Amino acid sequence: MYTASDLRKGLKIEENGDPYVVTEFQFVKPGKGQALYRCRIKNIKTGASFEKTYRSVDKIGKPNLEEREMIYSHPEGDQYVFMDKDSYEQFPIHADVLGDQRYFLIDDMEVSVLFHNDLPIEVSLPFFIEKEVVDTEPGVRGDTATNVTKPAKIDNGYEILVPLFINQGDIVRIDTRTGKYADRVSKG
Amino acid sequence: MGSERERLQAMQPALLHRARVLQGIRRFFAERDFLEVETPVHVAAPAQETHIDAEPTESGYLRTSPELHMKRMLAAGYERIYQLGPCFRRGERGALHHPEFCMLEWYRAGTDYLGILEDTRALLVSLDSVFDVVWKRVTVEQAFAQWAGWNPVETYDADRFDLDLVERVEPALAQFSEPVILTDYPAEAGALARLKPGDTRVAERWELYWKGVELANAYSELTDAVEQDRRFEQAAQERTRLGKPVYPLDQDFMDALRAGLPPCGGIALGVDRLAMTLFNATSLSALLPFR
Numbered sequence: 001m002y003t004a005s006d007l008r009k010g011l012k013i014e015e016n017g018d019p020y021v022v023t024e025f026q027f028v029k030p031g032k033g034q035a036l037y038r039c040r041i042k043n044i045k046t047g048a049s050f051e052k053t054y055r056s057v058d059k060i061g062k063p064n065l066e067e068r069e070m071i072y073s074h075p076e077g078d079q080y081v082f083m084d085k086d087s088y089e090q091f092p093i094h095a096d097v098l099g100d101q102r103y104f105l106i107d108d109m110e111v112s113v114l115f116h117n118d119l120p121i122e123v124s125l126p127f128f129i130e131k132e133v134v135d136t137e138p139g140v141r142g143d144t145a146t147n148v149t150k151p152a153k154i155d156n157g158y159e160i161l162v163p164l165f166i167n168q169g170d171i172v173r174i175d176t177r178t179g180k181y182a183d184r185v186s187k188g
Numbered sequence: 189m190g191s192e193r194e195r196l197q198a199m200q201p202a203l204l205h206r207a208r209v210l211q212g213i214r215r216f217f218a219e220r221d222f223l224e225v226e227t228p229v230h231v232a233a234p235a236q237e238t239h240i241d242a243e244p245t246e247s248g249y250l251r252t253s254p255e256l257h258m259k260r261m262l263a264a265g266y267e268r269i270y271q272l273g274p275c276f277r278r279g280e281r282g283a284l285h286h287p288e289f290c291m292l293e294w295y296r297a298g299t300d301y302l303g304i305l306e307d308t309r310a311l312l313v314s315l316d317s318v319f320d321v322v323w324k325r326v327t328v329e330q331a332f333a334q335w336a337g338w339n340p341v342e343t344y345d346a347d348r349f350d351l352d353l354v355e356r357v358e359p360a361l362a363q364f365s366e367p368v369i370l371t372d373y374p375a376e377a378g379a380l381a382r383l384k385p386g387d388t389r390v391a392e393r394w395e396l397y398w399k400g401v402e403l404a405n406a407y408s409e410l411t412d413a414v415e416q417d418r419r420f421e422q423a424a425q426e427r428t429r430l431g432k433p434v435y436p437l438d439q440d441f442m443d444a445l446r447a448g449l450p451p452c453g454g455i456a457l458g459v460d461r462l463a464m465t466l467f468n469a470t471s472l473s474a475l476l477p478f479r
Contacts, residue, residue: 032377
């Protein structure tokens with residue numbers, strides 16, 4: 001168990017059986033009153049976040065969390081199969097846990113999977129991937145400094161917004177954390 | 189080392205400002221015949237308070253406040269004394285807290301917490317004309333009725349009081365641009381203040397808030413030795429219940445109280461917080477060179 005004085009931004013705790021991460025933290029204490037620890041905590045499984053104030057006598061649960069290195073293998077319906085790098089054990093992870101990240105999976109990609117009570121709850125991909133643009137309007141030469149964009153699709157149908165100068169066949173870098181275009185790697 | 193140099197140099201305007209505040213404080217008290225005193229920082233017996241933890245040393249403690257020694261001087265006949273110096277509180281660290289901070293405490297015999305309020309207003313106006321406005325005054329009872337929906341004076345609940353003060357009342361006080369005096373705390377939150385003659389549900393204690401920041405805590409000082417002893421004992425029991433260390437009782441202070449403390453008012457003001465808020469900063473990091 002953690003004590004309230006252990007609280008800090010980034011700490012992973014357990015509330016109502018779910019794993020949470022402290023996203024905001026503030027120590028408050030009126031001169032003669034008790035110390036209070038005001039936090040904003042985010043449910044790692046659902047992304048839902050709420051505010052909670054702890055008293056210095058409060059004890060806070062430590063979640064049973066484990067991070068494992070895995071390799072992406074293949075899709076199976078609405079699950080995606082990963083293989084543990086050490087044990088070669090296969091783990092299917094549901095599309096719900098991956099969210100849009102499922103569009104950024106590439107064969108043999110190395111990822112980090114966070115397990116809570118032995119169930120996968122969060123997958124961390126490499127920050128950037130390179131993908132070919134398979135469908136977009138022809139590129140327009142022009143001012144690369146403008147923010148005007150157009151839609152473009154990558155092989156799995158995922159759509160991103162790209163600058164006007166991007167052509168079909170171009171390889172682009174996508175930021176897996178935001179799902180957005182980062183820059184162009186090479187022309188098609 | 190390069191970034192420390194930059195950091196310290198960038199702090200210069202704030203430090204200059206803070207130094208001026210200290211000069212202004214000394215000038216104010218000199219003009220009013222207050223004696224600046226210096227009492228021990230290293231003490232054998234810190235005041236026993238439920239929620240204030242002292243830093244232990246090998247042979248005693250660092251003081252959390254100069255109160256007990258200054259009251260001994262009042263009992264010996266000193267009538268107007270003030271002290272500027274470091275106080276230490278274990279485990280208090282945040283935007284508005286640093287485990288070591290500069291406290292201004294002054295005591296005036298023959299007055300009460302309302303007299304101290306006059307002193308406070310005069311001091312702050314002398315430091316900056318931004319204080320030369322009508323200060324808002326609200327009782328704890330009114331504040332909790334309006335912003336928390338219950339009456340802690342009638343039925344005190346320590347946890348609920350502390351939580352609502354921080355979550356509801358203090359944020360509400362932050363909406364006022366003028367200084368706010370939150371006054372007449374429930375007796376159970378009276379600390380070292382005497383109970384109000386005529387209404388013993390409340391203690392003669394007020395706190396000054398400005399821009400939502402707690403700046404000072406003032407009392408009509410408790411002069412009743414029996415009541416003080418009872419409160420120290422209660423705090424000791426509370427601390428034990430909370431698993432906190434219990435401090436030795438300051439017998440010299442209790443002796444002085446039994447010999448007789450004249451009616452007096454006193455106040456503790458956070459100088460770093462005052463300078464910080466005057467400087468429009470929201471964290472002590474703006475003017476503490478070494479955090």
